[in-house]
């Protein structure tokens with residue numbers, strides 16, 4: 001990155017991040033998800049030409065990170081061209097998959113197309129639990145065989161684990177991930193309701209927790225961060241923030257969805273996030289969507305709440321520089337020296353393992 005690019009990034013409050021669900025089709029049958037309910041006749045693949053045009057608009061608007069998801073994104077026929085287009089635009093790409101369609105040749109193609117990070121979801125602490133929940137017999141064995149291949153290709157995978165009743169003992173879950181060969185894990189917080197078109201939720205007992213149960217889960221994840229050799233990527237500070245939310249305290253680190261993060265569905269409609277239902281416009285017109293900063297605290301989705309803690313510092317520095325440029329020294333110095341900046345920096349250092357390929 002050149003000095004000019006770094007300065008631009010600082011003035012912008014750090015990078016933008018967009019999740020695009022390139023299809024609503026999935027080949028798995030997870031109970032805590034509603035994608036399996038999409039009928040064959042209702043399956044949609046994002047229009048490749050529109051998607052590629054949209055990636056350029058995103059890049060021009062400061063989106064430097066892109067996560068392609070689904071449904072199952074490996075079902076999307078234009079996945080490799082889309083990744084290649086993002087690579088050519090210098091956008092870092094992440095891909096979130098159940099892993100069933102991965103092959104050694106596909107892994108090499110993904111790497112050549114510029115994929116930076118592969119996230120593979122694992123639901124339960126044994127092969128039998130995971131495979132039965134996904135409805136894909138042999139899936140765990142397949143992933144176990146491919147993890148060394150992924151690492152050789154330079155794609156050290158991240159395990160993504162939804163906190164659910166499939167897991168009785170979180171320590172056992174982490175030992176299982178280590179045995180499968182993972183070195184990094186991120187926990188997804190359970191979701192029973194979303195209002196956008198995204199279907200990665202279900203009103204199912206396996207993810208329906210009381211606030212007290214959720215509080216306990218977050219405490220346990222924090223404890224295990226010190227006790228496991230795996231890198232748990234959710235920052236302690238973000239987990240504590242969600243615990244404060246469960247107790248009714250106001251947020252200290254405002255959610256940046258709509259300002260730095262967005263969700264785009266298979267019809268290439270932009271939403272502020274997975275939770276809020278109002279579409280903001282088509283992807284190609286992303287440059288006309290005004291940024292939103294209104295302190296929303298309506299959900300606890302890790303994809304938005306965790307990075308909002310990391311990025312607080314960068315946003316604070318940008319706010320400070322903007323105030324100083326306006327000649328408002330008091331506001332500028334106040335934003336620059338705010339004590340939460342130091343907490344955010346600690347969280348950022350804790351999350352640095354996201355950046356390893």
Ligand code: SF4
Pocket residue numbers: 026027028029030032033034035036070071072098121200
């Ligand atoms: S959780 Fe992922 S793999 Fe499972 S059904 Fe939903 S989209 Fe498919």
Ligand code: SF4
Pocket residue numbers: 255256257258272273274275276296297298299300301304305
């Ligand atoms: S708090 Fe949740 S609902 Fe509100 S903007 Fe952030 S991600 Fe969306």
